[in-house]
Amino acid sequence: MTAPDPGAWSDWPAPAKLNLFLRIVGRRPDGYHRLQTVFQLLDWGDTVRLRLRDDGAVRRAGNGGYGVAEADDLVVRAARLLQKEAKIGQGAEIEVVKRIPLGGGFGGGSSDAATVLVVLNHLWRAGLDEDRLAALGLQLGADVPVFVRGRSAWAEGVGEELTPLALPPAAYLLVDPGVSVPTAELFQTPDLTRDAAPATIADFVSGSELGNAFEPVLRRRSGAVEAALQALSQLGPAALTGTGGGCFARFGARADAEAARSRLPPGLRAWVAEGVAVSPLHRALPPR
Incomplete structure (x- = not known):
């Protein structure tokens, strides 16, 4: 080379x-x-x-x-x-x-x-x-x-x-309410649930509602996150991602996610993305 x-x-x-x-x-x-x-x-x-x-x-x-x-x-x-x-x-x-x-x-x-x-x-x-x-x-x-x-x-x-983990094909509507909370601060929140029962891959695959431990905390402390999740929930199953304020809803096809995006309230920053099994970065690297 x-x-x-x-x-x-x-x-x-x-x-x-x-x-x-x-x-x-x-x-x-x-x-x-x-x-x-x-x-x-x-x-x-x-x-x-x-x-x-x-x-x-x-x-x-x-x-x-x-x-x-x-x-x-x-x-x-x-x-x-x-x-x-x-x-x-x-x-x-x-x-x-x-x-x-x-x-x-x-x-x-x-x-x-x-x-x-x-x-x-x-x-x-x-x-x-x-x-x-x-x-x-x-x-x-x-x-x-x-x-x-x-x-x-x-x-x-x-x-x-x-x-x-092999995940089924999906498109996601992503929403950024503009809320950024330091992760360390969130982990110190007294009302955070820290002792949930361990789940299994089988639980996830079966569709069990496993949730995000930070979602109730952020919904209580941020009106913008609450409003974004409420808006998304009118279009599909809505959830929080990670420990930030970002939210998403899952759809079966990109066209459905794009149609949902067009029905969001004005002013919400939103994107549509598709799930991938292999990172675009790894696809871009030359073969070894």
């Missing part, structure tokens, strides 16, 4: 995700909550632009950052972590074209970081396998490993114990 041109930009997908349910089933000895969820990867998301540097520097390009210092930005941290782990002398410039709303629970920051890890591992020829990349991703955030592995999955632990 010809070495990548250090001066050329390349564009890579960073897909969004949904948590089709989210339960807290206890705490670990280290204080972290034990979760159960299903991650559904989507065919829509951010774009991560990368350009190699010969001087070893890792820099953020463009107008990104959204108030986050360069050294604290997950994409910069991901590149520097991989660089250190694999003892890489090259550097990179990173630009993120944002489409996924910040703090909505759609996984944007985690997916951007995972794309940096996976793609720079390829472009730098670092040679780390998927397990090592996922372990690096976990150092950056609990949702990063699912994007590194690139498969929709059943998840346990803090979200890193992943079992690939």
